[in-house]
Amino acid sequence: EVQLVESGGGLVQPGGSLRLSCAASGFTLSNYAMNWVRQAPGKGLDWVSTISGSGGTTYYADSVKGRFTVSRDNSKNTLHLQMNSLRAEDTAEYYCARSWDVWGKGTTVTVSS
Amino acid sequence: QSVVTQPPSASGTPGQRVTISCSGSSSNIGSDTVNWCQQLPGTAPRLLINTNNQRPSGVPDRFSGSKSGTSASLAISGLQSEDEADYYCAAWDDSLNGYVFGTGTKVTVL
Numbered sequence: 001e002v003q004l005v006e007s008g009g010g011l012v013q014p015g016g017s018l019r020l021s022c023a024a025s026g027f028t029l030s031n032y033a034m035n036w037v038r039q040a041p042g043k044g045l046d047w048v049s050t051i052s053g054s055g056g057t058t059y060y061a062d063s064v065k066g067r068f069t070v071s072r073d074n075s076k077n078t079l080h081l082q083m084n085s086l087r088a089e090d091t092a093e094y095y096c097a098r099s100w101d102v103w104g105k106g107t108t109v110t111v112s113s
Numbered sequence: 114q115s116v117v118t119q120p121p122s123a124s125g126t127p128g129q130r131v132t133i134s135c136s137g138s139s140s141n142i143g144s145d146t147v148n149w150c151q152q153l154p155g156t157a158p159r160l161l162i163n164t165n166n167q168r169p170s171g172v173p174d175r176f177s178g179s180k181s182g183t184s185a186s187l188a189i190s191g192l193q194s195e196d197e198a199d200y201y202c203a204a205w206d207d208s209l210n211g212y213v214f215g216t217g218t219k220v221t222v223l
Contacts, residue, residue, distance in 0.1 A: 035212070037158075044115070045150070045158060045201050047212040061211055095157055100148050100203070101169055103157045 002026035004096050009107030016086050016111070022079040022096030022104060030054065030074040032099050036081050038092035038109075046092070049081065064090075086111045117141060117202060117215040124221040125192045133218045135185040135202035141213055143183040145205040149176075150214075152199040161200070162187065189220070197222045 008020040022034070036048040049070040050059045058070050069082040079096055086109075093106040117137040125131040137143065149162035160169055162178035165185065175190045185204075189196055202215040 037214075044199075044217040045152075045203075045214040047203075047214060050212065059211055062209070097158075100150070100163065101160045103159060105157050 002098075002102050004098060004102055004104035006094060006096055006104045006107035009094065009109045011110045011112065012086055013113050014087060014111055017082070017084045018086065018109060020081040020083065020094055020096075020107060020109070022081075024077045024079065024098070027098070027102075029072065029077045029079070034070075034072060034079045035097045035100070036070060036079075037095045037097060038090075039095070039106075040089075040092040043092075048094070051079070083109070088112065115213060115216050116206065116209070117204065117213050119200075119202060119215040119218045121216070122219045122221065124223055125189075126223045127192055127194060129192050131189045131192055131220060133187045133189075133200055133202075133220070135187070135215050137183050137185075137204060137213075137215075139183055140208040141183075141204045141206040142180065142185055142202075144207055147178065147180050147185040148203045149178055149185075149187045150201045150203065152201070153195075154198065158201065192220075192222055194222045196220060 003025045005023045035050045038046050051070045055072045067085045071080045088111050091111045095106045097103045146164045150158040151161045152158045165180040166178045177188045200218045206213045
């Protein structure tokens with residue numbers, strides 16, 4: 001079964017860091033670009049980042065550029081999102097998605113003092 | 114705020130046809146293909162339509178997508194109660210060098 005499972009969310013103070021992970025199973029991760037998308041409480045979907053299959057090309061939303069870093073370990077079938085200098089407005093459910101056809105269930109990030 | 118706009122809400126009775134519009138610009142919808150996602154209450158999004166009008170396996174054929182110029186639309190024919198959800202269009206934006214989601218449309222089945 002093709003599946004994505006996010007982990008690593010939690011409560012963090014403003015200015016802090018978190019590292020999200022997305023474990024892939026049922027397919028070869030290196031064959032697909034991967035995406036992170038977030039959704040603040042009661043709000044719409046907000047694209048965060050995209051990484052190519054090889055990991056050689058990355059894209060970021062302006063709102064996270066310079067603070068977030070996407071990476072992948074294809075040998076371990078895992079995608080990561082390193083989030084630094086977190087702000088209250090980063091509070092959201094974070095989803096990973098394979099291209100756009102498979103989505104994980106999400107992990108919750110809360111930035112608050 | 115998103116550069117791709119959708120009506121905030123749409124509604125219909127069971128069996129009716131509902132259409133959701135998605136308005137963008139030459140840098141996004143006008144130059145790339147459009148995907149549509151459905152988000153049922155309390156769940157993760159799922160892909161409903163890709164490449165403007167292609168339904169992934171498992172998506173009922175009452176859902177259809179189209180694109181013309183800088184706009185796209187999603188039609189739900191034969192509306193059912195389980196179609197009550199939020200719907201988002203999305204496309205790559207060459208100016209932003211990133212992906213953009215539409216503002217989202219909440220569909221209510223009356």
